[in-house]
Amino acid sequence: MTLTLRQTILAGCAALFIAGCSDSNDAVASAGAGLPPGGGGGDSSLQKKLAPDAPEGQLALSVETLADGLVNPWSISFFPDGTILVTERPGRIRAVRNGALEAEPIAGAPEVFAEGQGGLFDILPHPDYAQNNVIFMSYAYGSEDANHLRVARAIFDGEAISNLEVIYDAKPPKEAGYHFGGRLVWGPDDKLYFTVGEGSRYKEKAQDMTTSYGAVIRLNEDGSVPDDNPDFGPGALPELYSKGHRNPQGLAYDGARDILWEHEHGAMGGDEINIIKPGANYGWPISTYGIDYNGARITPFTEYEGTEQPFKYWTPSIAPSGLAVYRGDLFGDWQGDLLVGALARTALHRVIMEGDKEAGEERYLIGERVRDVRVGPDGAIYVTTEDRGGAPVGKLLRLTPQ
DSSP states (O other): OOHHHHHHHHHHHHHHHHHTTOSSSOOHHHHTTTOOTTOEESOGGGGGOOOOOOOBOOSOEEEEEEEEEESSEEEEEEOTTSOEEEEETTTEEEEEETTEEOSSOOBTOOOOOOSTTOSEEEEEEOTTHHHHOEEEEEEEEEOSSSEEEEEEEEEEOSSBEEEEEEEEEOSSOBSSSOOOEEEEEEOTTSOEEEEEOOTTTTGGGGGOTTSOTTEEEEEOTTSOOOTTOOOOOTTOOTTEEEEOOSEEEEEEEETTTTEEEEEEEOBEEOEEEEEOOTTEEOOTTTSOSEEOTTSOOSOSOSEETTSOOOSEEESSOOOEEEEEEOOSSSOGGGTTOEEEEETTTTEEEEEEEETTEEEEEEEESTTOOEEEEEEOTTSOEEEEEOOTTOOSOEEEEEEEEO
């Protein structure tokens, strides 16, 4: 059986599968309706097996507050002149210069749908920003009844944003303001990669290759589709790079390992870190290491034929948001480690790596709801913290060893 055929089967059976698992009981017996025989496996007991929290980190940190009073600061981006831009989810772009937050937001921010989890997400400078002033932005757009992730390119001259050009709208539009994804990264192949969530109530669409729900998308910088994108079968969207994701809010390219790392929220458990491969299917919702919020099983499977296993998963959930690979001079023992913000088990998580393998995990900033994490050009670690309810108490922090 070819990979394309597997993906076709998965897309065809996903709706039946979800229907069989949607009541409030542990509906294992009915969950397999419509699935190919022998397709699923793994150990369903792991979906309810709660791991202990990672230990508190041992390295003493100096924590410098560069900005405070922010509302849901969603992302951090660095510019050649030392400017740091921070997005606020309600739709503002704030500039930090010379260690201080400017009072007025940057002019020219796009109109956003700022309801539920929607709003302004990521800003990514073009690799040649110093020459062309081009940036890319991701944000929610539309209305309560019809909204989607949008990606645009624009000019940022250091003072204001202009020449906004929409290059991608996730499809089709959906109802309700949940699970947008929205992380952007530039690949070594000069392509733009970004994440799209599955809209929460549309989980079966993560296995529908005619939609961009639950996907990593790969485009040329003008929004056109590269000729060498993977083929997900008849009728599939040509921009798809990977599918079967839930709500991916972490994406980072690791140049030393040549790995595109992604992480995503599970439901109640089953948060994942994944190594993204072209044409791969990551299994949501037909395999997961978590359960639904009402205690019901989403699926009896933690593995499924034709899908990828996570590099790492968390049960219970930490609600990961923001992802960086540490490369720099300040944290000598942290080279190549993964840094993950957490919105639920609130902390900054350091996933300790030995080569390409996980060797441990520890937590810093325990009690802080960390929305984004980046490694700055100076080797320091920058994070944003927020209040879940949107109170203006969010911060931009700079972390260095004591």
